[in-house]
Amino acid sequence: MHHEDTREQYSKVVRGWNTRYDLEEFIRAHGLQPLAARELFEKFGPYKIDLDRKVAQLRAAGQSNRGH
Template sequence: MSLPDIPRNLGAVVRGWNARYDLEEFIEAHHLPPLEAREIFAKHGPYKVDLDEAMKTRAPTTAKK
């Protein structure tokens, strides 16, 4: 395996490692207000893995009624 083949092969082994949200998808996926979602999105970047992990570790701020 040559060096240029590594990203291609890694992507084949680890599915979704570079999947990204756009801001609207992130808002819908986590049911957030747009301003709060924008702050989190800017802090953690567009990658689904990073944003989903940030949402898991985030303390709930509102309770659903």
């Protein structure tokens, strides 16, 4: 594999991994109630990748529980 190919693949995987939310931006991005967002932010934040993943997990779990 050529050096240039490796660098391009690495940047595709790693780009944005350390991007952070501030609390207000997190609330707006996911349409959360401020208290719920603050709890998640304190527990899992401030990295976007971690918070986005956690919100997706919670929403998936909430939707699967609705059918039961």
